[in-house]
Amino acid sequence: MERLERIWLGIWDRFATARKLQLVLLVLIIWLLVSLGVGVWWSSEPDRFDVVREANAQTTTGKPVTGTHTVATLITLGNTLLDKPGGYLSNDRLPPGIWLDNMPAWEFGVLVQMRDMGRSLRKSMSRSQSQSTEDPALAKAEPLLHFNNNSWILPSTEGEYRKAINLLQDYADRLSDENQSNAQFYARADNLRDWLGDVSTRLGSLSQRLSASVGQRRVNTDLAGETGARQSTVSDTEIDVRTPWLEIDNVFYEARGTTWALLHLLEAVEQDFGEALDRKGARASLRQIIRELESTQSTLWSPMVLNGTEFGFLANHSLVMASYISRANAAIIDLRDLLAQG
Template sequence: MERLERIWLSIWDRCCSARFLQWGLGAILAWLLVALVLGMFWSSTPDGFDVRNQAELQTDGKPVIGTHTAGTLIHMTETLLDKPGGYLSNDMFPPGLWLDNMPAWEFGVLVQVRDMSRAMRKSFSRSQSQSTEDPALAKAEPLLHFDHRNWILPSSEREYRKALKLLRDYRDRLGDTSQPNAQFYARADNLRDWLGDVSTRLGSLSQRLSASVGQRRINTDLAGDSAGRQSTAADGEMEVKTPWLEIDNVFYEARGTSWALIHLLEAVEQDFGEALDKKNARASLRQIIRELEATQSTVWSPMILNGTEFGFLANHSLVMASYISRANAAIIDLRDLLSQG
């Protein structure tokens, strides 16, 4: 009898162990499936938005010069923080930990947010170099330059939300005629300075995208150095190639940069309209926007393809580089146009 009981107990233990194992595996598979679906949903880039509509919503239908640019900057920052999945660049747990395309997109947008906040602080909100900077913008810019991957004590999101409050304060004072201490100077020279930063960013992105297939380049690091410090090594060629695992990251960073610039340029067209019309430059600005809009076309492939220049497979990075290079060339022409008397 005791032997029979031991046999039944042994069988029961084995069944329980097998059932526990099945439940454990089932739970893991279910979690992985949910994480996969969430990851796909979170990796969808946000849609564009109407700049003029945002300015009207944020100012109760009474936008003034500067509120389009400030409102666009605010809404882009809000999109970074509040889109599906939230801000993913500093996630420490799955599925956000596994995703790399969306964090790259976020960084591209964040760089443009930082550049515009700096332009607003040092140029757009000041009448001249000796004038006092706006106190809210002076505090907001360094907060936006906080490490984008910091997840605790303090987190990146916390610092960016502090910056948002300060940007909203500047926007509200800008639209309040009873508070003349907030200004926005929509001059051609201010716009030209910001476009110089944009051109530099796009030029770097174009080079990084083109390096997806590997290139032999002349080392131009010391080009134009009058001190005669160029060595024979600097005059030679070097091999430049983006690591395979970083190709899609560079692509999505460029895509995020372009998404941000489309909206910022549309806002600039509204706020700097008078300066653009005086220089006959509005059409040039619109052409830049059209070139950048092409970078937002749907990617039908499940992955970023990296074929050779004239090979059988497409190379998405080279296509992106082509659009960005054309936009950058148009920006250079626009800056020349704005510098003319």
């Protein structure tokens, strides 16, 4: 009898252990499925927003003043970066955020454009000339935007960027307040041209990185323009350039974030620099750039970024994106030439 009882207890213990393992496995599967669903949701790119509406929201009295559209758009870009589904993901240390790489790449593309515009606001657009005093809020906001983009704590990236947004909001409030004159915005053609120069170099680099998805042989241009033996031995050397397979989607989504942010900034620039554009006959050129960038935001129907060869059976999404960006960059170069004319 005792032997039968021991056998029964042993069978029951094994059964109970198996049930516990099944329960743990079931909980793990449910957690993975939920994490997968949350990850897909967090990876969805934010929709476009209306820059005019955001500028009106920044103005409590009357019509938005010159510069309000640009600053309001920069603030909205920052808020979107921090408050979209999942929040800011680049510094996540826990699942599912730590598993995601496409959205952090998208965030970095947006961040680079915010940094360039923040620098342009501080050094030129808010100052009448090089010897004038810089705006104190912009002087603090610009370095905060250059804070490490993946710092988790002490201090957190989100906290530093939120401080920068608050400082930009302070500048926007003073800019739209008719009773204050200590915030200025100079919508001159030279200021716009300087910022577009930064945009052009960013797009040129992105286009090259996207094109490297299929591998390229390029002439080393590191010393282009130099003379002498060193230039002839280095710049004439061909180099092989290929994006690592695991980074192809990261470069693609960085380009998506860059063009998404740039699209809104250009729409804001058209509102604030309208008179300067009209004097140079350059408004149509700016609108053409916007049209080219709109194509970069078309829905990606494939579940992954395809990397077929140039004329192969499968599509190459990176090359398509590079084509749109190259055309937009060429139009920006033409626009800068127009703005430089008397």
